[in-house]
Amino acid sequence: MSDVSLRPVSLRPGSTLVGRRTKMGDPDRLGRFGDHGGQFVPESLVPACQELEQAFREAWADPRFRRDLDRLLAVQAGRPTPVTPAWNLSVELGVTILLKREDLAHTGSHKINNVLGQALLARRMGKTRLIAETGAGQHGVATATAGALLGLRVTVFMGERDMERQALNVFRMRLLGAEVVPVTAGSRTLKDATSEAMRHWVTCVDSAYYCAGSVMGPHPYPWMVRELQRVIGDEARTQCAAELSTGVPDYVVACVGGGSNAAGTFAGFVDTAARLVGVEAEGGAAATFGRVGVLHGFRSYVLQDDNGQVVEAHSIAAGLDYPGIGPEHAHLADSGRARYVTVSDDEVIAAVARLARTEGILPALESAHAVAWVLRAADSGELPPGCTVLVTLSGRGDKDITALMERL
Amino acid sequence: MTGVEVHLREQRARGRKLLVPYLTGGITADWIEYARGYASAGADAIEIGLPFSDPILDGPTIQEASDRALARGVTTRSVLEELAAVRLGVPLIAMTYYNLVVHEGAAAFCAALAAAGVRGLIVSDVPLDEADDLRGHAETAGVELTLLASPVTGPERLARIAALSRGFVYAVSLMGTTGERDRVAGSAALLARRLTALTDRPVLLGFGISTPDHAAEAATLADGVVVGTALMRRILDGATPAQVSAVVAGMRQALDAGSPSEVSGSASVVS
Numbered sequence: 001m002s003d004v005s006l007r008p009v010s011l012r013p014g015s016t017l018v019g020r021r022t023k024m025g026d027p028d029r030l031g032r033f034g035d036h037g038g039q040f041v042p043e044s045l046v047p048a049c050q051e052l053e054q055a056f057r058e059a060w061a062d063p064r065f066r067r068d069l070d071r072l073l074a075v076q077a078g079r080p081t082p083v084t085p086a087w088n089l090s091v092e093l094g095v096t097i098l099l100k101r102e103d104l105a106h107t108g109s110h111k112i113n114n115v116l117g118q119a120l121l122a123r124r125m126g127k128t129r130l131i132a133e134t135g136a137g138q139h140g141v142a143t144a145t146a147g148a149l150l151g152l153r154v155t156v157f158m159g160e161r162d163m164e165r166q167a168l169n170v171f172r173m174r175l176l177g178a179e180v181v182p183v184t185a186g187s188r189t190l191k192d193a194t195s196e197a198m199r200h201w202v203t204c205v206d207s208a209y210y211c212a213g214s215v216m217g218p219h220p221y222p223w224m225v226r227e228l229q230r231v232i233g234d235e236a237r238t239q240c241a242a243e244l245s246t247g248v249p250d251y252v253v254a255c256v257g258g259g260s261n262a263a264g265t266f267a268g269f270v271d272t273a274a275r276l277v278g279v280e281a282e283g284g285a286a287a288t289f290g291r292v293g294v295l296h297g298f299r300s301y302v303l304q305d306d307n308g309q310v311v312e313a314h315s316i317a318a319g320l321d322y323p324g325i326g327p328e329h330a331h332l333a334d335s336g337r338a339r340y341v342t343v344s345d346d347e348v349i350a351a352v353a354r355l356a357r358t359e360g361i362l363p364a365l366e367s368a369h370a371v372a373w374v375l376r377a378a379d380s381g382e383l384p385p386g387c388t389v390l391v392t393l394s395g396r397g398d399k400d401i402t403a404l405m406e407r408l
Numbered sequence: 409m410t411g412v413e414v415h416l417r418e419q420r421a422r423g424r425k426l427l428v429p430y431l432t433g434g435i436t437a438d439w440i441e442y443a444r445g446y447a448s449a450g451a452d453a454i455e456i457g458l459p460f461s462d463p464i465l466d467g468p469t470i471q472e473a474s475d476r477a478l479a480r481g482v483t484t485r486s487v488l489e490e491l492a493a494v495r496l497g498v499p500l501i502a503m504t505y506y507n508l509v510v511h512e513g514a515a516a517f518c519a520a521l522a523a524a525g526v527r528g529l530i531v532s533d534v535p536l537d538e539a540d541d542l543r544g545h546a547e548t549a550g551v552e553l554t555l556l557a558s559p560v561t562g563p564e565r566l567a568r569i570a571a572l573s574r575g576f577v578y579a580v581s582l583m584g585t586t587g588e589r590d591r592v593a594g595s596a597a598l599l600a601r602r603l604t605a606l607t608d609r610p611v612l613l614g615f616g617i618s619t620p621d622h623a624a625e626a627a628t629l630a631d632g633v634v635v636g637t638a639l640m641r642r643i644l645d646g647a648t649p650a651q652v653s654a655v656v657a658g659m660r661q662a663l664d665a666g667s668p669s670e671v672s673g674s675a676s677v678v679s
Contacts, residue, residue, distance in 0.1 A: 030537060040506055040533045042465045044558040044583055046565075185471055186461065195464045202465075203584045205560065294506040294533065295462060307483040308511030309461040 024226065024267045024328065031219020034334055036327035039218040041297045045198070048205040053220040055125050060227065065124065072116045073231065076149065077106045079113075081232075083239035083390070088358040093378040094385045098243060100236045100392040102261060103363060109395030110232060110261045111142035115211060117228035119146035122209035129153045129208040133197040135162055135190030135257075136319035136366070137169025138395060139213030144178035152209075154178035157197040159189040162318055169399060187312040190322050194296050214258025215326030218297030222327050226263040233268020236390060244388055248272040251383065254392040255279050255369040256287070256340065257320035259329045261394035266338060274390075276338035278329060279369040281348075284313030286325040287333050287340035295323070300330040316345040316403060317365035319395075347372040349407050352397060364395035365403065412453055412499045412528040412552045412575035416610045416631075419452050425663040426576075426632025427623070428612060429639055429656050430455040430503065432473040433491075434482030440494055442643060445653030447496045450660035454496065455530065455634065458484050458504035465505075465532040467587030469637045472644060484508050484517075488524035501528030501554065501575065506542075509534075514542050518549035528552045528575045536569055543572065556580050557603060559595035570607035577603055579630060581615045587637050589616035592625050600629035623659045624666030635659060 031037045031053075039049055059065040073079040081104050086097040102110035122130060130152050134140030140156040147154035156173055160182045163170050173180050186192040194216075201210045212221040215229075241247050252269045254262035256278040266276050280287060290301030295310055303311050303323035313321045325340075332338035343351075348365055351372035356362050363371060370391045377383040397404070410418075416426055429446045433439065433456045446454050459474035459482055466474070484504075491500060502521055509517045509531060521529060529551050534542055536555060546553040552574035557566055560583065570577055579600055582593035596613050603611045613626040614634030626633045635656075642652050 038538055039535065040538055041535060042532055042558070042580075043535045043556045043561060043569075044580060046535045046537070046558075047560045047562065185468070186475070191462065195462050198464050199467070199585045205583065292510060294510050296464070297533070299510070302507065304507070304511065307485075308508045309478060310507065311461075 024270045027219060027223050031223065033222070033328040033331035036298070036300045036330040037219055037222055038299050039297065040294045040299065041218045042202065044202050045205065045218070048201070049218050049220065056121060056220055056224050059121050059124055065120065069117055069120055072120065073113065077112045077116060078104060079231065080235045081105055083236060083243060085243065086359050089355065092358065093375070095378050095383050096388040097374065098240065098249065098388070098390045099361070100232060100265065100390060102232060103361070103367065103393045103396035107138070107142045107145050108398065109138045109142070109364065110229060110264065111139045111213065112145065113231055113264070114213070114225050114228045114260060115139070115142040115146045118209070118211045119150045119152060122152060122211070123150055125209065127152070127207060127209040129155065129204070130211045131155050131157070131197050131201055131208050132211045132213060133157045133190065133193040134213060135159070135193070135321055136317070136399065137162070137166040137173065138319060138399070140173050140178065140180070141169055141176070143211050144173040144176035147178060148176050155200070156180050157183050157193040157200065159183050159187070159193045161188040162190065162193070165318055166399065189312065190318070191310065191312070198296065214260040215263045215328060216258040216296060216298060216324060222298060225260050226267060226328060229260050229264025230267035232261060232264035232392060233266060236265065236392070237268040240390060246388060248274050249388040249390040251275050251277060251387065251389040253277045253279060253370045253374055253389060255320065255366050255394060256325060256329060257284065257322050257366065258324070259326040261392050263326060263328055265392045266332065270337065276332070277373065278338055278340045279373045280340055280342050281313070281315030281317060281320040281369060282342045282344045284315045284320050284322060285340070285342045286323060287329060288342050290323070290325065298327050300327040301325050316348060316407070317369065319364070319366040320369065341373055343369050343372040343376065347376065349404070351375055352404065353408065361393070362397035363393050364397045365400045367392070367394040410499070412501060413609065415499050416452060416576055420610055420631055424452070425627040426452045426610060426612060427656070427660055427663055428453045428455055428501070428632065428634045430457060430634060430636030432457040432459055432470065432477050432640060433487035434459065434477040434480055435473050435640070435643055438649065440490055441649035442652055443496055445649040446656050447498050449653045449656035451498055451656060452632065453499040453501055453528070455501045455503045455636070456487065456491065456526070458487055458502055458508055460505040460508055463505060465585055467585040467637065469588070469641045469644065470586050473640045476644070484512065485520070488520055488526070491526060492524040499528060500526045501530060502526050503530040503532070506531050506533050509542065514545040515548070518545045518551045521551050522549040526551070528554055530554045530556070530578060532556070536565060536572065539572070554578050557599065559583055559599050566602060567606055570603060570609065573609065576610040576612050576631070577607060578634065579603055579611055579613045581613045581617070581626070584615065586615055588618040588641065592616065592622050596626060597629050604630065620658045620662030624662040627663050627666060632663070
C-alpha cells in the first residue's frame with residue numbers, strides 16, 4: 001500500500017495527519033496488534049484456533065468463497081447499505097453528517113456481515129453446529145438466522161439477566177430454531193456468556209464452530225471479524241467519495257463495545273486523513289478506564305479492580321456491556337491513530353430522540369452513542385463548523401423500545 | 409522446601425504414585441486447615457487456586473468456589489500472605505489465570521510467589537506459544553512453570569511441552585472443563601502413554617479424577633493424579649478439614665494399594 005501522504009486528499013484547515021502510519025493490516029505471527037491480541041486459551045483450544053486461522057486464510061484468498069459471501073451479503077443481508085445525508089440534523093448542528101446505515105441490514109444490525117462470513121466458513125470446514133454468545137441478542141439473532149439459512153444447528157449462550165432485558169430477541173432466536181442457553185454464573189451478562197461459550201466449545205471442537213460476535217477472543221477472531229466487517233468501511237469510503245467534495249470525511253465515528261462495527265468502519269479510512277473516533281459507554285469504557293489485562297483469550301484493555309478481578313460493565317445498551325475492548329482498538333488507541341471517548345446513558349437517550357425527530361431514524365441504543373458524541377462535539381465547537389462527519393449507525397432501535405419507554 | 413520437580417521425582421523414585429490435591433485459596437476463613445489436612449493425608453504437593461472472576465477452564469464447582477472466595481474479599485496477596493505464614497511440608501503450586509499475573513506484572517507476581525514459599529505455577533490460559541515471557545520471569549524467581557497438555561495436542565507440540573514444562577507435565581485427561589465425571593476418560597490413557605514416552609519428567613493426570621478408584625486407575629497410566637473438584641464440592645457443602653482430609657487419605661490408600669510397587673512398602677504418609 002502506498003504512503004498515504006502521497007494521496008491527493010484535500011485537507012480542511014485544522015485537519016492533520018496524526019498517526020497516519022498505523023495500518024489495519026494482518027496481525028503478527030502470534031496474532032498481535034502491537035502489544036495486544038494473542039492466543040491466550042487453554043491448550044485444548046489451541047489446535048482449533050490454529051485450524052481456524054488456516055481455514056480462514058485459505059477461504060479469504062479463494063475467489064469462490066469471496067463470491068459466495070458477496071452474493072449472500074447482497075441477496076440476504078441487503079448490501080450495500082446506503083449512506084444517508086442527515087440533512088436536518090446537519091443544518092441544526094452546522095456540520096455535515098452522513099450516516100452509514102447498518103440499521104438497514106437484515107436482522108437489524110451489522111452483526112449479519114460477520115456471521116454470514118463465519119457460517120459460510122464453518123460449513124466449508126465441515127462443521128455442523130454454531131456456538132455463539134450474545135449480550136443484547138443481536139449477534140445471537142444474526143447467528144440463528146445464518147444457521148437457519150445454511151443448515152447449521154445453533155446454540156446461543158446468553159446471561160440470564162440479558163435474557164430478561166431482551167426477551168424479544170430470545171423469542172426471535174428460538175423462532176429461528178436456535179437453542180438459547182441461560183448463563184447463571186457471575187454477573188449473568190455478556191462476559192459470563194462468553195466464558196460459558198468458550199467452556200462449551202472445549203467439549204465439542206470437532207463438530208462445532210465458535211462464532212465470535214465481535215473483534216475479540218483469541219487470534220484469529222479479532223482479525224477475521226474485522227476483515228468480515230470491513231465491508232462497512234469499504235462501502236462507506238466509496239459512498240463518501242461520491243457525496244463529499246473532499247472525498248473523505250474529516251471525522252469517522254462509531255460506537256465501541258467489543259468494537260466490530262467500529263473496526264469495520266475504521267478499516268475503510270485508516271489510510272486517509274480522517275480522524276477516527278470510537279465512542280464507548282461511560283460504564284463500559286475499557287479504552288478509557290481499563291488496564292492491560294487478558295480476558296477471553298486476548299490481551300487488551302480490560303476493566304478490572306485493584307486486585308485484577310474483571311468488573312462488570314454497566315450501560316443502558318446491553319450490546320456495550322463488555323469490560324474489554326478488541327485488541328486492535330487498544331493498538332489504535334496506543335498509536336494515537338484513533339481516539340476513544342465516552343458518553344453517558346442520558347446523552348444516549350437524548351441522541352435517540354433527536355435523530356428520530358430530525359431524520360425519522362430510530363437508532364439502536366448502541367449506535368446512538370456515536371450520535372451522542374457528535375451532538376456534544378458539535379455543540380462544544382470541538383467539531384469545527386462546516387466539517388464533515390461519517391457516523392456508522394450499527395443497528396436499529398426497535399429492540400430498545402421497552403427500555404426507552406421506561407426512560408422517556 | 410525443595411522444588412516441585414525434585415520432590416516429585418524423589419517420591420516417585422520411592423515407588424510411590426503421586427497425589428496432588430487442589431484447594432481454592434481463601435475458600436473459607438480456615439482454609440489453611442484444609443491444606444494442612446491435605447498434607448497430613450499424604451499429598452505430594454498441593455495446588456492452591458488463586459481465585460479469578462472469569463475462570464474459563466473451570467466447571468461450575470470451582471467457579472462457585474472462586475466466587476465464594478472472592479466474595480470473602482480474598483486477593484492474590486491475601487492468599488500468599490497466609491501461605492507465607494505456614495509450613496506444610498510439601499511443595500505448593502499456585503494455579504490461576506493470566507490476568508492476575510499481568511495485573512501484578514509477571515516479574516513481581518513470580519517474585520511474590522517465591523517470597524510466599526510457593527515453588528510452582530500453573531496458568532490455565534497461557535499455552536505453550538504464549539509462555540516464553542512468563543517462563544523467563546518464573547525461572548528468574550525460582551518458580552517452576554508447569555504446562556498443560558491436551559488430548560488434541562499434536563506430536564510436535566507435545567514434545568515441546570514435555571521439554572519446557574517444569575515441575576511435572578499436567579496431562580488434561582479429557583476435552584472439557586474441570587469437574588467430576590463417572591469414569592476416567594478414554595483419552596487419558598493415550599495422552600499419558602504419549603507423554604511418558606517423551607519425557608522422564610513426572611506426568612500427572614487431572615480433570616475428572618473424582619474417586620479413589622479413578623485415582624488408582626489413572627495412576628496405572630501415569631505417575632499420579634491431580635484431584636480438585638471432588639474435594640472442592642465437599643468443602644462447598646460444608647465438610648470440615650478433617651472430613652476432607654479423610655477423602656484425600658482415601659485417595660492416597662487407593663493409589664498405594666493400586667500401585668505396582670506397593671510391595672516395596674514405601675506407602676508411608678509424607679507430612
